[in-house]
Amino acid sequence: MRANLSKTIPPIFLSAFFLAGLALGPSQAANPPGVIDLPGVDQLPEIVELPDPLISDGEKIATPEAWAKRREKIKRMILYYEYGHMPPAPGNVRVKSATEAPLYSGAATERRLVLSMGPQDRIEMHARLVVPTASKGPYPVLLQNTNALGNIPIEEEIIRRGYLIAEYLRTDLDPDVNGIVGPAQAAYPEYDWATLAVWAWGGLRMVDYLETLDIVDKGKIAITGHSRGGKTALLAGALDERIALVNPNGSGCGGAGCYRIQGPKSESLAAITDPKRFSYWFHPRFRDFADKETKLPFDQHFLKALVAPRALLSTEALEDYWANLKGTVATYRAAQPVFDFLGATDRNGIHFRPGKHNHSAEDWRALVDFADKHFHGKAVATRFDLVPSEDQLIPK
Numbered sequence: 303m304r305a306n307l308s309k310t311i312p313p314i315f316l317s318a319f320f321l322a323g324l325a326l327g328p329s330q331a332a333n334p335p336g337v338i339d340l341p342g343v344d345q346l347p348e349i350v351e352l353p354d355p356l357i358s359d360g361e362k363i364a365t366p367e368a369w370a371k372r373r374e375k376i377k378r379m380i381l382y383y384e385y386g387h388m389p390p391a392p393g394n395v396r397v398k399s400a401t402e403a404p405l406y407s408g409a410a411t412e413r414r415l416v417l418s419m420g421p422q423d424r425i426e427m428h429a430r431l432v433v434p435t436a437s438k439g440p441y442p443v444l445l446q447n448t449n450a451l452g453n454i455p456i457e458e459e460i461i462r463r464g465y466l467i468a469e470y471l472r473t474d475l476d477p478d479v480n481g482i483v484g485p486a487q488a489a490y491p492e493y494d495w496a497t498l499a500v501w502a503w504g505g506l507r508m509v510d511y512l513e514t515l516d517i518v519d520k521g522k523i524a525i526t527g528h529s530r531g532g533k534t535a536l537l538a539g540a541l542d543e544r545i546a547l548v549n550p551n552g553s554g555c556g557g558a559g560c561y562r563i564q565g566p567k568s569e570s571l572a573a574i575t576d577p578k579r580f581s582y583w584f585h586p587r588f589r590d591f592a593d594k595e596t597k598l599p600f601d602q603h604f605l606k607a608l609v610a611p612r613a614l615l616s617t618e619a620l621e622d623y624w625a626n627l628k629g630t631v632a633t634y635r636a637a638q639p640v641f642d643f644l645g646a647t648d649r650n651g652i653h654f655r656p657g658k659h660n661h662s663a664e665d666w667r668a669l670v671d672f673a674d675k676h677f678h679g680k681a682v683a684t685r686f687d688l689v690p691s692e693d694q695l696i697p698k
C-alpha cells in the first residue's frame with residue numbers, strides 16, 4: 303500500500319500525509335477532560351524488579367492518608383498508559399424494558415432487562431438478574447460481565463446458597479471487534495477509553511443500577527468475569543470502591559498476570575497489543591511498552607493493590623499457561639504488602655484448580671466460598687493461599 307502511494311504521490315506530500323495521520327491517531331488526540339500528560343516511554347526510568355506500590359517518589363508510604371493519595375496516582379498511571387480514561391457516572395442508568403419469569407421451581411425469579419444510559423440515553427445494554435425468592439433479602443450479589451447471558455454452570459446452587467446473580471452483556475457497549483468505534487465510545491467522543499475500559503465502565507453502571515434495588519445488600523457486591531472478562535472485572539474492581547469483592551478468572555495478560563514476570567507459553571504485552579490481535583483492548587500508547595515492560599512505572603500487582611483492603615480472589619486453572627500462571631502468582635505475592643499494610647492480610651486470595659481455560663463450576667464454587675468467608679465470616683474448607691510448585695507451573 304505504501305509502496306503504491308509513493309509511486310503516485312511526491313514524497314513531500316506523503317510525509318505530510320503521514321504526519322497528519324499521526325496527529326489524528328488516538329494516542330495523539332487531545333486528552334479527555336482533566337487529564338494531563340505523563341512522561342512517554344523514552345522519558346521513563348528502567349525498573350527491572352517489580353515496582354513497589356508502597357513507594358511514592360522514593361518515599362515509603364507510612365499512613366492511610368498517604369496511601370489514599372498514592373492510590374489516586376496509581377489509578378492515573380494505569381488509565382493513562384494502559385486502558386484509557388472512562389467518562390464519569392452518567393447518573394441516568396434506567397430500565398428501558400424488563401420481563402420476569404420463575405426459575406428453579408420457584409427458587410428464583412429471572413429478570414431480563416434492557417438498561418439505557420449516557421448522553422441522550424443513547425447507550426443500551428442487556429442485563430439479567432436471577433433473584434432468590436427464599437426471603438425478601440437483601441442479598442449479596444455476584445455480578446459478571448459476559449458476551450452471552452445465562453451460561454453460569456452452577457447458577458441454581460449459587461441461588462440456593464443465598465446470592466443474587468447479576469450479569470451484563472459487555473458486547474452491547476463494545477462489540478469486541480478490531481478497528482471500530484463501539485456504541486459507548488461513539489456516545490462519548492471526548493474520552494480515550496479502549497475496549498477493556500468500556501466493558502469495565504459497564505460493570506460500574508450495573509453497580510449504579512443494583513444500588514437502587516432494595517433486594518441488594520449494597521456493601522456486598524462482588525464482580526467476576528472470565529479471561530477478557532476477568533481483565534474487565536479486575537479493572538472495574540480496582541477502580542470502584544463500591545465493589546466489595548473482585549474475582550478475575552483466568553484473566554492473564556492485561557488482568558492478574560504480571561508483565562515483567564512471564565511463565566512459559568504465556569501471553570506477553572507485545573503479543574496482546576499486536577495490532578492484528580487485541581491492541582484495541584488497550585490505549586494505543588500501551589503498545590509503546592511492547593518488549594519494554596521494564597519501562598512501565600507499574601505492573602499488574604498495582605491493580606490488585608488498588609482493591610485492598612477489599613477482597614480479591616484470582617481463580618486460575620493449572621493448564622492455562624497462556625494466562626501466565628507464574629506471573630499471576632507473582633502479582634499475588636507482590637500485592638500482599640498492601641493488603642498487610644491496610645490490615646487486610648487474608649483478603650488477597652488465589653485459587654488453582656486442575657484443568658484448562660474456562661469459567662468452570664469449581665471456579666464459581668471457589669468464589670462463593672470466598673464470598674461466604676468475607677461477606678458472612680463463615681468458616682470454609684477451601685484454601686485461598688495455596689500456590690503451586692514451580693514444577694507444576696511448567697507445561698508438561
Ligand code: GCU
Nearest residue numbers: 529530531553554555569574
Ligand atoms: C485470547 C487472548 C487472551 C484472552 C482470551 C479470552 O486468548 O490472547 O488475552 O484472555 O483470548 O478472552 O478468552
